[in-house]
Amino acid sequence: MTQEKSKIEKIKDFIEKCPLLKGGKINVDYLKEKNQSYSIDRTPVQPDINNFIDGRGGKKQISFDFCVQAPLSSQSIVNLVNSKFCEDFMEWISTQNRLKNFPDIDGAFSIKCTSPGYILNKTETTAIYIIQMNFIYYELL
16 A cells, blocks of 8 residues: 655655756755755745634645755856746746646645745855745645
8 A cells, every 4th residue: 555645745746847957856854965956845834724614624835945056156147047047937836826737735726936036045156045935725624
């Protein structure tokens, strides 16, 4: 008997389909110290948005960060490539949301980027970019 995948694993599988990812593999709660490494990390949020009046489910959310390890340079062209990647990734997510192409989770309602890409941490040669994201779904009990 196979075990059902967790919701965060299904979100990971969905994001791995993004054609912008070099290598395509995403870790969960772990970012390799290598350029073009990716991770999704859950962030604290109240999971219940609202409950149905009859008590048989409700609207729920999962918030997480999409993290990217990228090269950083004193040459602006390198950093502009990183910025463009973040913009393109956000557009890809927006397109998937508009097309109602969601992670394989029952009751999926939306997936969105809730922040632009920004630098969380940097050294002279690398940066960790973060895009905050939110997935909303309906859960029936």
